[in-house]
Amino acid sequence: MAAIKRRYELSDEEWDHIKDCLPSDKQKKQGRPAKDNRLMLNAILWIARSGAPWRDLPERYGPWETVYTRFKKWDEQHVFEEIFERLSIDADYQDLSLDSTSIKAHEHSAGAKKGQ
Secondary structure (H helix, E strand, O other), rough: OOOOOOOOOHHHHHHHHHHHHHOOOOOOOOOOOOOOOOHHHHHHHHHHHHHOHHHHOOOEEEEEEHHHHHHHHHHHHHHHHHHHHHHHHOOOOOOOOOOOOOOOOOOHHHOOOOOO
């Protein structure tokens, strides 16, 4: 059954492409079972794409502290670098456009007084 795709979340195809980059969420530890990796990554992407602070994370992702802890753990383990490397292998640069032009504005356009 396909997961419901919400704003800023990964599609099933995108998830299948990168899921092997994430550490196993089935580790044998005592205590509560770890939150699902896909849920945690979607929460991190929601923060990154929306620009919202961690505390504004929607409740459907669980406590923001849990997501932030997972984010820091994956950052220390260089998980995101591995994902970027995997995605760069299949990158499509056909529509890539870089613009290096710059325009100098006249000093009066910034409000400078005449005669100074």
